[in-house]
Amino acid sequence: MDMKEKPKVEEKVQGETTVEEKPTLPDTKEGKLVKALIEKAPYAEGEVIRERRIKFTVPVERIHEFLELASEKFEMLMQISVVDWLKEGQFEVTYQLWSVSESVHAFVKVRIPRDDAKLPTVMDIWPVAETYEREAHEFFGIVFEGNPRLGPFILEPREYEKHPLRKDFNTLSYVKTIYGEDFDRYDESKTNYVI
Amino acid sequence: MESVEKPRVRVVGEEKVKLKKSFVKPWMGIKYLFKKPVTIKIPYEKIEPAPKYRGFHTLDWKKCIGCNFCGQICPARAIEMTWIEVDGKVEKRPHPKVDYGRCTFCQFCVDVCPTGALGHVENYYLTTAGLEEDLQLYDWVPIDPKKVRELNEKFNDYRFPVERIKFNKETKEVTYYLRDGTEFKFKILGYGLKPPAAAKPKPAAKPAEKPAEKKEEPKSKEKKE
Ligand code: SF4
Ligand code: SF4
Numbered sequence: 001m002d003m004k005e006k007p008k009v010e011e012k013v014q015g016e017t018t019v020e021e022k023p024t025l026p027d028t029k030e031g032k033l034v035k036a037l038i039e040k041a042p043y044a045e046g047e048v049i050r051e052r053r054i055k056f057t058v059p060v061e062r063i064h065e066f067l068e069l070a071s072e073k074f075e076m077l078m079q080i081s082v083v084d085w086l087k088e089g090q091f092e093v094t095y096q097l098w099s100v101s102e103s104v105h106a107f108v109k110v111r112i113p114r115d116d117a118k119l120p121t122v123m124d125i126w127p128v129a130e131t132y133e134r135e136a137h138e139f140f141g142i143v144f145e146g147n148p149r150l151g152p153f154i155l156e157p158r159e160y161e162k163h164p165l166r167k168d169f170n171t172l173s174y175v176k177t178i179y180g181e182d183f184d185r186y187d188e189s190k191t192n193y194v195i
Numbered sequence: 196m197e198s199v200e201k202p203r204v205r206v207v208g209e210e211k212v213k214l215k216k217s218f219v220k221p222w223m224g225i226k227y228l229f230k231k232p233v234t235i236k237i238p239y240e241k242i243e244p245a246p247k248y249r250g251f252h253t254l255d256w257k258k259c260i261g262c263n264f265c266g267q268i269c270p271a272r273a274i275e276m277t278w279i280e281v282d283g284k285v286e287k288r289p290h291p292k293v294d295y296g297r298c299t300f301c302q303f304c305v306d307v308c309p310t311g312a313l314g315h316v317e318n319y320y321l322t323t324a325g326l327e328e329d330l331q332l333y334d335w336v337p338i339d340p341k342k343v344r345e346l347n348e349k350f351n352d353y354r355f356p357v358e359r360i361k362f363n364k365e366t367k368e369v370t371y372y373l374r375d376g377t378e379f380k381f382k383i384l385g386y387g388l389k390p391p392a393a394a395k396p397k398p399a400a401k402p403a404e405k406p407a408e409k410k411e412e413p414k415s416k417e418k419k420e
Contacts, residue, residue, distance in 0.1 A: 185334075186294060
């Protein structure tokens with residue numbers, strides 16, 4: 001990822017080409033928001049999805065810096081959602097930001113390796129991130145460095161450390177170990193998926 | 196960043212929504228003491244459910260082609276295809292059996308049914324005790340819509356059309372004791388999409404012998420899957 005990102009940074013430093021290079025940004029408030037933010041943070045890629053939806057892709061090592069920049073315009077952190085891309089071996093963490101003043105929803109995406117899932121905490125920017133990070137930690141096993149309360153949160157003790165929303169967690173077989181092989185009341189078994 | 200134009204928002208002034216505290220106003224609630232209370236005295240009065248209220252299922256056994264679309268769309272996995280023998284004749288296709296312990300009454304299965312075999316009626320009352328034979332009532336192959344409508348006209352209280360379901364584990368014989376006293380009998384040969392061994396020699400239907408051998412085979416197959 002870095003390899004791909006680096007040349008781009010240089011390109012942008014060299015000249016003003018990037019601003020013209022992206023005529024895709026429409027001349028709307030979303031386009032202006034993206035442009036303003038990209039100018040300050042040239043390492044990020046930004047695009048307008050549609051009205052009121054914008055998207056940024058940021059390399060891992062600069063995510064905190066970027067979010068700090070973004071928090072000027074985006075006052076609210078709405079959610080931290082995670083997608084597990086099993087084949088690529090990556091988690092895609094999406095910070096969903098909301099701009100109260102502009103009514104724009106921004107997705108800040110960052111990809112981290114699955115086996116060494118670490119991110120800096122953003123509690124210092126949005127205090128509410130504490131809860132979202134605990135959730136992401138509990139369900140996916142992502143470690144947010146600097147968050148003091150990453151510990152048992154929602155799940156029961158026997159589920160803790162199992163990270164049940166990871167794609168390689170087999171729910172059905174786990175349920176079978178807990179409730180026995182056949183947990184149906186009636187004499188047939190509805191435990192297989194599409195019969 | 197200043198170039199971004201602000202969205203125009205209409206804000207209602209706080210003075211319009213903020214109420215003055217009052218000592219008298221809470222007492223105005225007393226006026227309801229003398230009005231007719233808004234309640235329905237349930238054992239004596241009735242409420243009519245809306246037409247097409249999503250209640251129990253009905254199944255036209257003649258129309259169902261056993262495609263399992265209903266089983267695939269069911270979000271609660273409440274539907275299991277069931278191989279059935281009625282009056283000594285094995286049904287060519289499996290029919291869905293609905294488990295009301297799981298069903299969420301979304302009626303996706305009704306919408307998806309390509310032949311319109313699966314339907315629903317407005318009946319929604321079903322209460323049982325916790326005994327094992329009472330709980331059998333929650334697991335049935337829906338019966339013909341005409342029969343249910345007929346029962347509805349007779350009783351008109353929107354209860355489950357079957358009073359008791361007896362399931363004989365040995366012979367796999369199921370008996371529905373309908374509310375008007377009639378009985379409805381059939382046999383369950385097996386579950387799943389593949390016809391159970393007992394249902395295979397269909398043309399040479401020998402209903403008399405089948406039940407004896409039947410019970411073991413589908414069962415063991417079930418476990419393997
Ligand atoms: S109504 Fe019940 S059986 Fe039908 S699809 Fe919904 S949950 Fe499944
Ligand atoms: S009830 Fe309808 S959807 Fe379900 S198996 Fe029969 S024909 Fe197919």
